[in-house]
Amino acid sequence: MGSSIQKAIELILSADPELLNILATTARVCLTSSILALVIGVPLGILFGAERFPGRRVLLVLNRTLIGMPPVVCGLLFYMLFSGVGPFRHLHLLFTVKLMILAQVVLITPIIIGIMETFVADTAPALRETARGLGFGRIKEYRLLINECLYSIFSAYLLSFARAIAEVGAVAMVGGAIAWKTNVMTTAIMMYTNRGSFTLGIALGLILLTLSLLVNVVLSLMQGRLSR
Amino acid sequence: MKTTAFTKTYNRRVVLYLPELELPKGKITAVIGPNGSGKSTFAKILAGIERSDEKKPILSGVKVGYLPQKSFPFRMSTEKNILQNGNDPARARELMHALGIEALAGQSAKKLSGGETARMALCRILMSRYDLLILDEPTTAMDMESTLAAEKLIRNICREQDCALVLITHSISQAKRISDRVLVLQRGELIEQGDVQKVLLTPRSEETRRFLDFYGL
Numbered sequence: 001m002g003s004s005i006q007k008a009i010e011l012i013l014s015a016d017p018e019l020l021n022i023l024a025t026t027a028r029v030c031l032t033s034s035i036l037a038l039v040i041g042v043p044l045g046i047l048f049g050a051e052r053f054p055g056r057r058v059l060l061v062l063n064r065t066l067i068g069m070p071p072v073v074c075g076l077l078f079y080m081l082f083s084g085v086g087p088f089r090h091l092h093l094l095f096t097v098k099l100m101i102l103a104q105v106v107l108i109t110p111i112i113i114g115i116m117e118t119f120v121a122d123t124a125p126a127l128r129e130t131a132r133g134l135g136f137g138r139i140k141e142y143r144l145l146i147n148e149c150l151y152s153i154f155s156a157y158l159l160s161f162a163r164a165i166a167e168v169g170a171v172a173m174v175g176g177a178i179a180w181k182t183n184v185m186t187t188a189i190m191m192y193t194n195r196g197s198f199t200l201g202i203a204l205g206l207i208l209l210t211l212s213l214l215v216n217v218v219l220s221l222m223q224g225r226l227s228r
Numbered sequence: 229m230k231t232t233a234f235t236k237t238y239n240r241r242v243v244l245y246l247p248e249l250e251l252p253k254g255k256i257t258a259v260i261g262p263n264g265s266g267k268s269t270f271a272k273i274l275a276g277i278e279r280s281d282e283k284k285p286i287l288s289g290v291k292v293g294y295l296p297q298k299s300f301p302f303r304m305s306t307e308k309n310i311l312q313n314g315n316d317p318a319r320a321r322e323l324m325h326a327l328g329i330e331a332l333a334g335q336s337a338k339k340l341s342g343g344e345t346a347r348m349a350l351c352r353i354l355m356s357r358y359d360l361l362i363l364d365e366p367t368t369a370m371d372m373e374s375t376l377a378a379e380k381l382i383r384n385i386c387r388e389q390d391c392a393l394v395l396i397t398h399s400i401s402q403a404k405r406i407s408d409r410v411l412v413l414q415r416g417e418l419i420e421q422g423d424v425q426k427v428l429l430t431p432r433s434e435e436t437r438r439f440l441d442f443y444g445l
Contacts, residue, residue, distance in 0.1 A: 134353060
């Protein structure tokens with residue numbers, strides 16, 4: 001065990017080309033999907049939290065269901081839609097990074113919507129009463145609301161990024177874990193462990209744990225700063 | 229200015245019914261009454277934050293300012309909070325000085341105590357000019373010294389700007405100190421109105437007398 005960890009650290013320090021390729025694919029998939037999810041999720045979360053409209057409750061229940069959706073189910077759904085017998089087969093997206101990103105957007109957008117909706121539903125009524133009392137218009141009211149949400153937006157992003165980087169089921173199914181093409185950290189750990197090659201798996205595991213630690217450190221540091 | 233008569237119902241129960249009311253310019257009208265008498269609901273309907281059963285504003289064509297009981301501090305400094313309601317730093321400083329919070333200008337409004345937040349909120353609403361200004365228990369969280377300073381400021385602004393000011397308060401002594409007129413509410417109905425000294429010293433209604441007796445007046 002000790003020698004495996006030592007070898008893994010040596011592998012990281014040696015900038016192994018395969019390791020670097022896996023890291024680059026992971027970064028591309030996770031950064032793109034989390035940014036897309038943020039762009040879609042933040043306005044929807046704020047809308048669900050701040051406004052009351054017919055069908056809102058149904059949409060919230062649907063969103064909570066999607067938060068709990070197992071990644072393999074999401075992967076299966078995309079596999080069926082984009083495989084040789086699926087309705088979108090002509091797009092030839094199966095086993096590509098693009099489809100991996102799309103699957104992750106579907107998985108993590110509901111998390112961002114959920115975090116934003118909870119915060120905004122709690123904050124908006126008091127803020128709105130004060131803003132309307134001061135005679136502010138809707139645009140100024142929303143500008144102030146978004147200013148209140150900065151920490152929530154930031155933590156929602158980091159949590160969704162953490163979920164994306166740790167996710168394995170959906171990306172394995174739609175990406176196929178093809179070496180040098182669609183292999184990301186989690187799928188590579190599975191692949192190399194199955195082959196009995198632990199060194200690369202441990203190296204990737206160490207990087208994943210370090211990233212998770214970093215995300216939490218950044219969150220803690222920003223909490224104090226943004227909540228002021 | 230005159231409000232129209234209105235009714236407010238919650239869960240099929242009438243919680244507030246008020247006739248047409250006169251709110252004179254340059255005068256402070258205090259609204260007093262026990263908890264649950266409908267004072268804050270009246271303030272919200274008057275401000276247009278809530279709607280009456282008639283689904284139309286009870287006042288029209290006037291610029292209304294409303295300070296809720298728990299005013300929200302925006303996530304920025306105390307001074308920036310105040311400047312949100314009018315970009316006049318000199319005026320903001322003057323108001324902060326009057327309420328003794330000029331030293332807190334650069335501090336995050338989220339870090340203010342209850343009394344300091346109340347003073348910041350009062351400065352913020354007083355940055356703009358309104359035809360009608362509604363203050364819902366603006367001094368509840370303040371100590372006596374700040375309360376007296378706030379009352380002086382409120383009185384001066386009402387006179388200087390010639391606005392109609394409605395002060396919701398649970399403090400009869402406060403109503404006596406700064407208001408010109410008083411409305412007494414009980415169980416959602418107006419039981420007496422008129423000159424503050426007259427109503428508080430020689431109430432006509434038996435219910436007002438019982439209410440004032442309870443407060444030892």
